[in-house]
Amino acid sequence: MIGINHQDNPAVTEAAMWLSEHAVSPRPIIPILRENFSLFAEDGYVVCAATIRIDQGVFV
Numbered sequence: 060m061i062g063i064n065h066q067d068n069p070a071v072t073e074a075a076m077w078l079s080e081h082a083v084s085p086r087p088i089i090p091i092l093r094e095n096f097s098l099f100a101e102d103g104y105v106v107c108a109a110t111i112r113i114d115q116g117v118f119v
Contacts, residue, residue: 068098068102070096070097070098070102071096071098071102071105071106071109072109073096074092074095074096074098074102074106075105075106075109075110075113076113077095077096078092078106078107078110079110079113079114084110088103088107089103092106
């Protein structure tokens with residue numbers, strides 16, 4: 060993963076941007092990501108990490 064762009068699955072980037080727009084993360088997040096973005100649990104962890112980076116303003 061480079062920045063927030065996940066090369067193998069663009070849904071990861073889309074989900075990270077979606078999640079970063081929430082003041083409070085919906086819970087439980089992994090099933091929600093699976094339902095809304097058709098992501099596997101492993102992708103969900105990448106989304107969560109990317110969301111933190113987005114929220115901190117770190118893209119590289």
